[in-house]
Amino acid sequence: MASKRSDHRLQDLEAVAGNGLINRRALLGRGALFAGAIGTGVGTSPTGAAAEPLAVDSWSLGPGNVIPAYGVPAKYEDKVVRTLTNPAGNPGGQNARTPHHLLNGTITPNGLHFVIARAGFPDIDPAKHRLVIHGLVKRPLVFTLDTLARYPMVSRITFVECGGNSGPLFRKEPVQANVQAIHGLVSCAEWTGGRLSTLLDETGIDPKAKWFIAEGTDGANMNRSIPLAKALDDAMIALYQNGERIAPSNGYPMRLLVPGYEGNMNVKWLHRIKLLESPIMAINETKQYTILRPDGKAWQFYFPQEVKSFITHPSPGLTLKGPGFYEISGLAYSGNGRIAKVMVSADGGKSYAQAALQEPVLSKALTRFRMPWRWDGQPVVLQSRAWDEAGNVQPTRAEFLADRGEPKSNPPVTAFPMEHMNAISSWGIDSTGETKHVYV
Numbered sequence: 001m002a003s004k005r006s007d008h009r010l011q012d013l014e015a016v017a018g019n020g021l022i023n024r025r026a027l028l029g030r031g032a033l034f035a036g037a038i039g040t041g042v043g044t045s046p047t048g049a050a051a052e053p054l055a056v057d058s059w060s061l062g063p064g065n066v067i068p069a070y071g072v073p074a075k076y077e078d079k080v081v082r083t084l085t086n087p088a089g090n091p092g093g094q095n096a097r098t099p100h101h102l103l104n105g106t107i108t109p110n111g112l113h114f115v116i117a118r119a120g121f122p123d124i125d126p127a128k129h130r131l132v133i134h135g136l137v138k139r140p141l142v143f144t145l146d147t148l149a150r151y152p153m154v155s156r157i158t159f160v161e162c163g164g165n166s167g168p169l170f171r172k173e174p175v176q177a178n179v180q181a182i183h184g185l186v187s188c189a190e191w192t193g194g195r196l197s198t199l200l201d202e203t204g205i206d207p208k209a210k211w212f213i214a215e216g217t218d219g220a221n222m223n224r225s226i227p228l229a230k231a232l233d234d235a236m237i238a239l240y241q242n243g244e245r246i247a248p249s250n251g252y253p254m255r256l257l258v259p260g261y262e263g264n265m266n267v268k269w270l271h272r273i274k275l276l277e278s279p280i281m282a283i284n285e286t287k288q289y290t291i292l293r294p295d296g297k298a299w300q301f302y303f304p305q306e307v308k309s310f311i312t313h314p315s316p317g318l319t320l321k322g323p324g325f326y327e328i329s330g331l332a333y334s335g336n337g338r339i340a341k342v343m344v345s346a347d348g349g350k351s352y353a354q355a356a357l358q359e360p361v362l363s364k365a366l367t368r369f370r371m372p373w374r375w376d377g378q379p380v381v382l383q384s385r386a387w388d389e390a391g392n393v394q395p396t397r398a399e400f401l402a403d404r405g406e407p408k409s410n411p412p413v414t415a416f417p418m419e420h421m422n423a424i425s426s427w428g429i430d431s432t433g434e435t436k437h438v439y440v
């Protein structure tokens with residue numbers, strides 16, 4: 001008897017918003033229906049498994065390769081790399097951006113984690129490295145890597161995002177660049193190490209202490225002032241990144257991790273924590289990482305990264321291969337907690353449907369969202385908009401600019417103004433399937 005399910009076609013699935021967004025519930029637990037829909041020529045047409053026997057491929061005819069002691073990705077994946085702003089390593093800053101348009105899931109592999117380094121990365125001998133905690137403490141202490149390893153450890157999956165990430169959206173004309181160039185200064189890893197509060201239990205805290213400064217031992221000796229409350233909440237001294245020792249450019253052998261806070265405060269190559277009564281007004285909290293507002297006032301000390309999302313698939317530079325079924329997918333996150341909801345639009349924000357959030361949905365971590373979509377081949381504009389559990393909503397571009405003022409210029413894409421830009425991004429797809437960054 002013919003299956004009733006095969007009568008259902010992708011075309012018949014309940015549309016929930018304009019331009020082909022499909023009710024995600026329509027696909028739940030109905031894989032057969034979905035596979036059937038592909039086979040009917042609605043989407044791309046894989047060869048039916050029963051239609052012909054598998055060919056004998058060359059790689060099945062002999063023994064395989066020798067397993068390397070430290071594995072690297074398949075050689076066919078050599079385009080999945082970071083983009084570097086200063087590949088010659090000239091004096092000054094070096095930035096590397098994460099290729100989110102070529103990744104899936106939520107954890108950034110260590111070799112692809114973004115990097116901002118004021119002075120390149122130092123070559124630190126872990127046996128000689130020291131962390132000192134002093135200032136307004138009862139007992140100043142010096143820690144080696146070995147002594148730190150004897151304290152209880154915790155693991156936490158959290159994102160780090162530069163305050164300049166998405167800065168290219170703060171531009172008069174939509175920059176013609178991909179997700180890596182626009183949103184590549186955010187990454188997410190599982191970090192393991194000790195809680196800063198545990199170490200402060202050891203040193204004791206002078207009641208006058210209200211802030212601490214964290215300082216790195218890199219050539220820039222980058223330092224930041226952070227409220228002591230964060231040290232007593234969820235700040236960590238991270239020693240491991242995705243299970244292995246922290247990557248050299250991400251802070252080897254130890255970094256400060258202040259989950260959800262502006263990336264710059266996550267001081268790498270950490271060698272000093274000093275407790276103080278007030279902030280020190282470091283260069284990165286005065287000249288840099290401040291936001292000059294249209295009324296002439298400046299915002300200083302921007303702590304949690306505000307709620308944001310962007311679509312990674314499809315996205316600028318990726319071309320759709322003909323009408324049919326696609327999964328729209330992207331990343332959402334907030335420095336204020338968990339992602340509560342992501343809405344996706346295919347008609348430039350006129351109508352929205354709620355995306356599925358991929359478990360686990362963790363506080364201050366990247367969350368993957370997914371939305372089934374049937375593209376009919378007409379021009380569309382894709383957008384995503386996120387809400388966090390603290391009730392914050394990602395602003396539209398118009399809302400963001402109403403607050404911050406209109407951009408006056410078109411800086412080069414490699415510039416990343418510290419705007420804490422978190423407005424909605426729009427990807428326009430034309431009838432050939434080409435995807436471009438647009439403003440709506």
Ligand SMILES: Nc1nc2c(c(=O)[nH]1)N[C@H]1C(S)=C(S)[C@@H](COP(=O)(O)O)O[C@H]1N2
Binds near residue numbers: 114162251267
């Ligand atoms: N010591 C030191 N820490 C640093 C930096 C630096 O240049 N030196 N860059 C900061 C900036 S601007 C950011 S956004 C984050 C980036 O962390 P990542 O390079 O591990 O992604 O590190 C911060 N910590």
Ligand SMILES: [Mo]
Binds near residue numbers: 161264
């Ligand atoms: Mo940054």
